[in-house]
Amino acid sequence: MGMILKAIWSQLVTLYRVLLHTFTPTDTVSYPEEMPYLAPRYRGRIVLTRDPGGEERCVACNLCAVACPVDCIALQKTEDEHGRWYADFFRINFSRCVMCGLCEEACPTYAIQLTPDFEMCEYDRQNMVYEKEHLLISGQGKYPGYSFYHVAGKAIKDKDKGESLNEATPIDVRSLLP
Amino acid sequence: MVELVIYLVIFGTLFGSFAGAALLVWFERRLLGLWQDRLGPNRVGLFGAGLAIADIIKLFAKEDWIPPFADRFVFVFAPTAIVMAMLLGFAVVPFAPDIHVADLNIGLLFFLGMTSLAVYSVLLGGLASNNKYALLGGLRSAAQMVSYEVFMGLSLMGVVMQAGTFSLVDIVLWQADNIWFFIPQFIGFLIFLIAGIAESHRLPFDLPEAEHELVAGFHTEYSGMKFGMFMLGEYLGVILISSMIATIFFGGWLGPDFLPPIFWFFLKSFAFICFFILLRAAIPRPRYDQLMSFGWKYLLPLTLINLLATGAILLWA
Ligand code: SF4
Numbered sequence: 202m203g204m205i206l207k208a209i210w211s212q213l214v215t216l217y218r219v220l221l222h223t224f225t226p227t228d229t230v231s232y233p234e235e236m237p238y239l240a241p242r243y244r245g246r247i248v249l250t251r252d253p254g255g256e257e258r259c260v261a262c263n264l265c266a267v268a269c270p271v272d273c274i275a276l277q278k279t280e281d282e283h284g285r286w287y288a289d290f291f292r293i294n295f296s297r298c299v300m301c302g303l304c305e306e307a308c309p310t311y312a313i314q315l316t317p318d319f320e321m322c323e324y325d326r327q328n329m330v331y332e333k334e335h336l337l338i339s340g341q342g343k344y345p346g347y348s349f350y351h352v353a354g355k356a357i358k359d360k361d362k363g364e365s366l367n368e369a370t371p372i373d374v375r376s377l378l379p
Numbered sequence: 380m381v382e383l384v385i386y387l388v389i390f391g392t393l394f395g396s397f398a399g400a401a402l403l404v405w406f407e408r409r410l411l412g413l414w415q416d417r418l419g420p421n422r423v424g425l426f427g428a429g430l431a432i433a434d435i436i437k438l439f440a441k442e443d444w445i446p447p448f449a450d451r452f453v454f455v456f457a458p459t460a461i462v463m464a465m466l467l468g469f470a471v472v473p474f475a476p477d478i479h480v481a482d483l484n485i486g487l488l489f490f491l492g493m494t495s496l497a498v499y500s501v502l503l504g505g506l507a508s509n510n511k512y513a514l515l516g517g518l519r520s521a522a523q524m525v526s527y528e529v530f531m532g533l534s535l536m537g538v539v540m541q542a543g544t545f546s547l548v549d550i551v552l553w554q555a556d557n558i559w560f561f562i563p564q565f566i567g568f569l570i571f572l573i574a575g576i577a578e579s580h581r582l583p584f585d586l587p588e589a590e591h592e593l594v595a596g597f598h599t600e601y602s603g604m605k606f607g608m609f610m611l612g613e614y615l616g617v618i619l620i621s622s623m624i625a626t627i628f629f630g631g632w633l634g635p636d637f638l639p640p641i642f643w644f645f646l647k648s649f650a651f652i653c654f655f656i657l658l659r660a661a662i663p664r665p666r667y668d669q670l671m672s673f674g675w676k677y678l679l680p681l682t683l684i685n686l687l688a689t690g691a692i693l694l695w696a
């Protein structure tokens with residue numbers, strides 16, 4: 202009997218609490234007229250960013266393509282005359298992308314980043330395939346100031362090994378001097 | 380002249396209840412949205428009320444498919460039964476002192492009879508679909524409605540004893556002279572409310588359809604306007620039960636003079652319709668055996684005790 206009364210009481214409390222929601226503001230908004238707030242970390246349209254020097258960050262390591270659970274990233278590596286790696290082409294098929302963000306986590310150079318933009322509907326499926334020129338932006342995205350080649354200890358155009366801020370000069374392993 | 384008024388009342392009741400049921404589809408979603416901190420449908424027409432019309436157009440435009448394995452005649456007949464039964468139930472509702480389709484001296488029994496007829500619709504629909512989910516839904520509805528029918532009727536007997544009449548108009552008039560029935564018959568009111576929810580198989584007692592376990596229960600195989608009829612019947616049931624609660628326990632059209640009586644009637648019915656929707660927003664569905672044991676083990680004894688106590692007090696007084 203006590204159990205029944207308790208159950209009935211709990212139902213009444215439920216009713217009362219739900220009724221109180223008459224006075225709480227809605228959590229949703231009328232979307233197309235009113236944009237909801239999207240956090241900066243929201244996982245939407247993918248971009249490729251540049252380093253502070255304005256060069257492409259992507260080194261075509263293929264880690265993002267490997268991490269992608271739906272295999273929607275395709276790219277090909279190429280090199281410039283100074284040995285810096287680039288993506289020859291970089292293609293994301295957004296009709297397959299599930300916006301999981303694993304590519305962003307896998308990327309060692311902060312090149313690939315997800316942005317708070319989800320309005321990318323197309324009538325033609327073919328238009329969902331984004332090439333490198335569509336993906337590349339001119340800014341640094343969420344991680345300003347980071348430049349992979351300036352911490353990686355690799356010689357590129359205007360910088361030799363160990364010349365950058367966080368790099369130590371290379372050790373000549375064949376020398377006997379301390 | 381008198382005939383014209385009667386026709387007006389009849390057509391008013393008919394179309395009013397249809398329009399009410401259609402609007403309720405929209406209104407329910409808005410209210411659910413309000414209580415779930417959403418916006419709800421707000422696009423078509425004023426506050427989205429055009430949704431009712433859009434819904435009807437959609438239902439009419441859908442393919443009206445009869446499965447080849449179904450029992451054709453019963454399959455087509457079943458959805459009409461619930462609408463007919465519920466509409467006939469509206470015949471005895473007294474909207475205002477002289478606005479009612481019929482003032483039967485057995486009005487209350489007629490209402491109970493009509494709501495019981497509605498169970499055939501659900502049962503036959505489930506049976507004729509020749510589908511296991513539909514059959515299970517039909518079986519459940521048969522058990523649920525037949526058992527809740529018992530206390531639905533018995534819970535009203537206290538009212539009948541006190542008022543000494545089965546006529547709904549006279550019951551309201553008795554309340555005008557004495558006291559609204561929800562005070563002396565509070566237990567009867569509670570039981571009628573619960574039984575009414577079960578009778579119109581609304582949440583939380585919507586076990587016949589229970590979309591989480593039975594696909595869509597008894598109307599799994601229905602589409603188009605046949606499905607629409609089931610929906611219509613369900614919403615008509617909600618309006619009917621609400622107006623019955625208002626009539627029997629809350630004095631029907633009675634109320635302070637500054638508003639016309641019919642307005643008071645609609646206000647009270649509307650409050651109970653909102654309560655029905657609140658139940659849907661708040662309370663989860665019980666398990667099937669819980670529903671049955673709650674009915675037979677608790678509600679039935681409570682109803683009988685209420686009945687005995689009412690009888691004893693009436694004899695003693
Ligand atoms: S967000 Fe996920 S699915 Fe989309 S490209 Fe990156 S890894 Fe692939």
Ligand code: SF4
Nearest residue numbers: 259260262263265308
């Ligand atoms: S985007 Fe990042 S992970 Fe993908 S290839 Fe370029 S550097 Fe590698």
